[in-house]
Amino acid sequence: SQQGEEDPQALSIQEGENATMNCSYKTSINNLQWYRQNSGRGLVHLILIRSNEREKHSGRLRVTLDTSKKSSSLLITASRAADTASYFCATFFLPTNDYKLSFGAGTTVTVRA
Amino acid sequence: DTGVSQDPRHKITKRGQNVTFRCDPISEHNRLYWYRQTLGQGPEFLTYFQNEAQLEKSRLLSDRFSAERPKGSFSTLEIQRTEQGDSAMYLCASSPSGLPTDTQYFGPGTRLTVL
Numbered sequence: 564s565q566q567g568e569e570d571p572q573a574l575s576i577q578e579g580e581n582a583t584m585n586c587s588y589k590t591s592i593n594n595l596q597w598y599r600q601n602s603g604r605g606l607v608h609l610i611l612i613r614s615n616e617r618e619k620h621s622g623r624l625r626v627t628l629d630t631s632k633k634s635s636s637l638l639i640t641a642s643r644a645a646d647t648a649s650y651f652c653a654t655f656f657l658p659t660n661d662y663k664l665s666f667g668a669g670t671t672v673t674v675r676a
Numbered sequence: 677d678t679g680v681s682q683d684p685r686h687k688i689t690k691r692g693q694n695v696t697f698r699c700d701p702i703s704e705h706n707r708l709y710w711y712r713q714t715l716g717q718g719p720e721f722l723t724y725f726q727n728e729a730q731l732e733k734s735r736l737l738s739d740r741f742s743a744e745r746p747k748g749s750f751s752t753l754e755i756q757r758t759e760q761g762d763s764a765m766y767l768c769a770s771s772p773s774g775l776p777t778d779t780q781y782f783g784p785g786t787r788l789t790v791l
Contacts, residue, residue, distance in 0.1 A: 567718075593776040605680075605767065606719070606782040613777070651718045655776040663709065663732070664780060666718030 567652045567667030575673045582639040584670040586652030593655040595628055595635050596664065600649045609637075642674045678702075680783035682768050688789045689758055696754045697786045701770030708751050709780060710743055711767040712736065719767055725751060726774060758790045
């Protein structure tokens with residue numbers, strides 16, 4: 564079963580607007596990661612936030628993490644057509660001696676020109 | 677660094693046939709993972725290797741599935757007696773070690789269609 568659930572399932576925005584998507588998860592985590600998947604291409608790692616961090620930035624990306632609510636958000640500012648993709652959150656379970664990612668079902672983002 | 681490669685990119689087979697996929701990880705990456713992704717879903721973990729040792733297998737990996745990483749470099753995933761429910765994208769990923777903060781680098785995937 565998948566650990567994370569993204570919301571919304573799909574998002575359509577105008578170029579230049581911001582896109583926000585959320586991820587909720589069920590169990591304690593070591594870290595949470597966001598990945599992007601373009602049509603027909605593999606997954607690309609975007610950003611990782613550790614369980615003891617609350618906010619992280621990378622270029623036009625901003626990620627927040629609220630471990631009390633077991634939720635995270637990904638904000639893409641000043642969106643571009645190239646940001647059209649599916650975005651997945653992925654978590655590492657705790658406690659565990661082995662580390663593997665558990666992905667949500669993703670948010671499909673369409674950026675209109 | 678040429679990234680993770682997978683072969684073939686697409687495979688169409690008839691139900692009951694056996695198929696084998698290959699994954700070449702980034703060189704010197706100790707960890708290699710296999711995931712399966714169906715339409716509209718995120719990747720689901722199947723199995724992973726630390727060097728040549730297969731350390732964990734998901735319940736999704738029935739006895740028709742077998743994976744190997746014989747010399748700790750490339751890996752193969754074989755599906756025997758394929759079923760239509762096996763149709764999916766099979767993704768391979770590698771990471772330098774097993775640390776939870778390691779980035780996993782994904783290959784482009786092998787899309788399997790079982791007729």
